[in-house]
Amino acid sequence: MSTKHSVHVSIDTDICIGSGQCALTAPGVFTQDDDGFGQVIEGKEDGAGDPLVKEAARACPVQAITVEED
Numbered sequence: 841m842s843t844k845h846s847v848h849v850s851i852d853t854d855i856c857i858g859s860g861q862c863a864l865t866a867p868g869v870f871t872q873d874d875d876g877f878g879q880v881i882e883g884k885e886d887g888a889g890d891p892l893v894k895e896a897a898r899a900c901p902v903q904a905i906t907v908e909e910d
């Protein structure tokens with residue numbers, strides 16, 4: 841039985857202001873696109889078991905990051 845904590849991470853691109861805070865806080869899950877806006881790294885939408893995901897969501901200055909618990 842897997843005990844891996846699984847979530848679903850998404851960014852509301854209408855709200856994101858491109859501060860880059862998420863990529864700095866949890867670089868294993870978030871990156872920035874060419875225009876500097878936050879992006880969930882492809883394949884890391886499940887949070888990759890990274891506890892920093894929630895930190896990143898808190899660090900976002902405009903609360904653009906949603907972390908849904910599965």
Ligand code: SF4
Nearest residue numbers: 856859860862878900
């Ligand atoms: S921390 Fe928030 S505002 Fe900044 S890039 Fe990430 S999602 Fe966008």
